[in-house]
Amino acid sequence: MIDLLKAKKLIFLLVIVISSFLIITGCGRDSGADIQSAEDNSFIMNTLVQMRAHGENAEIAVEESMDRIREIEYLMSRTLEASEVSQINDNPGEFIEISEETQKVIAESLYFAELSSGKFDPSIGPIVDLWGIGTEEARVPSQAEIEEVLEFVDYNNLEIEDNRARVTKEGVKIDLGGIAKGYAADEVREIVKKHDVPSAFINIGGNVLVVGNNVDGSKWRIGIQDPRRGRGNVMAIVESKDQTIVTSGDYERYFEEDGEHYHHIFDPESGYPARTGLLSVTIITDLSLDADALSTIAYVKGLEAGMKFVEDIADVDAMFITEELDVHLSSGLTGIVEITGPDFNLIEGENFAD
Template identity: 40%
Template sequence: MKCREKNTAIFLIIIMTMCMVLLSSCMNISDDSEPISKTEYMLGTICTITVYDSESETAIDKAFSRIKEIENKMSVNKSGTEVDKVADASGKDFVKVSDDTFYVIKKGKYYSGKSGGVFDITIGPLVKLWGIGTDRARVPSQQEIDEKKSLINYKDIILDEKDKKVMLARSGMSLDLGGIAKGYSADEAVKILKNNGVKHAIVNLGGNILTINGNLDGKPWNIGIQNPFKARGSSVGTVGVTNKTVVTSGIYERYFEKDGKRYHHILNPFTGYPMDSDLASVTLVTDISIDADAMTKNIFYLGLNKGAEYVKNIPGLNAIFITKNKEIYVTEGLKNDFQITDSEFKLLHDIK
């Protein structure tokens, strides 16, 4: 079995270097700018915040403190979090949670419903079973998968709005907010930066990117779009954005290989196996990162045609679709903003 392990020091250094090269090569900033950039490992990924109009690191430090605060409440990779406590009390009792955690769970339940359960934040037992992205990744038996699937149902999340309490209706259930917490963290980090006077910045939380205004020249930021068939840091093109979030989900993020087959981390709660569509990745461009974060999984599941139809019906939402046969489609609102840079890919504008 070959497995990608992101927690080794060497791998982190390589990824950090790739991310910085990608961002620095893709952004239109004036030559005399002296940005301040800081990178931390949080939320299970590399997080980089770069500020272009401030000489103080205080704003960045405050933003990272906010991200750490959210991680300590919601991470499934830490013990004693609020998410852990909700799981421990599943089928028994309500758990009082912070405003942050209640908001994200409520938002997650909403998008779980909007997707018809394709994106379901109660997928925790299945995610833990597969262990993709950890050193215990494996292909479970069908019996194991069926047992964990039976515990997945966002309708079994009971919310007490008045007292900010949460309960999972059945014993053994657990939440996994990994598909939405990064987006929330990005939104909150940007709030902190703005409150501290920052007017030009990029927050990159492992592929969840959120920009503040444009660059110092008054032009849009050019953000690299990940090549889903290569290691993180390789782009297929760039998209120009101002005050937007750019969020990508794809088969490249976390995976392992067994007997020549690749198993990626985007799990289908109905089959219990990794999702299978005609897409290698989908990138959403919109205003709020938590919304984009939640929607990418559903759109990835829907595939090119149905996914494009879904995007078309959401005001202010645009998308870049990359298919498994290396074709790129962009929705109407991005046709003048996306530039392809990799000749292995073919840019097609018409989505049938």
């Protein structure tokens, strides 16, 4: 069953650790000393949101960014009764007027569903509810229960028409959790740029996005979490500027029962947590919304199919970590990723694209 003590410790660890994925390079004694800075840590979208900005308008950029993330949560959370997503789920067959923001995210979720042949599916809600992973009601459902709700997991039952959307079948429940955090991070970047803030990072539950360089002029150093250990333990470092780094792994939300590990990344076809021999997949690209969806898709597809999928998309790179602790990099990351974990093996020279 769920380790409740571990769950209670999680929030505490999140507060004291700047980021499980982000290592901030130290500034020189004089470098950046006179630059205004602002930061905030808030619990939004069911996760810890951490932001830091450096520049003349840093404070207003951080404040506005946090408010924007709350607005997105209010629109797209499936657990808030008044949200637009909840209104869609609670009124099957009826078109619900939605905001431009929700319209965009739903449209993008359908795009990635088509692109991945259903490996990413915004109608995964019934499976999420059945397993209850991340709640005190987490359990292993029976095969019969899974088969019963799989009838409702089909993104073709979600329709969007201009500023309206609906599910066409009672029992279908959409869940934008696999893409909404990425959209929120992209919105933060626009706010930061609007206020001419030259240096900032945002971490929304592991969805990391950096703007510009670090305050000392160097690139941001992004640490990739060791998937076997707690937050703050990294196994690789990537230097980055104006990019997003998003990781999907089997260690973020999970429970154990009878010696089995059950995580929250579901295969929409089977209704079970994806079993592909992977511990995590990290996507590095420009748009956090894309990275959010792509990390899930690549994880569910597995190493070979996932790598082929990523290599076919321009300006997207990925790092796969297998259960054997082998690290596989897409072609664009060769020579860029620094492996710091002594137990990990960097596998180079493989080509899954053929």
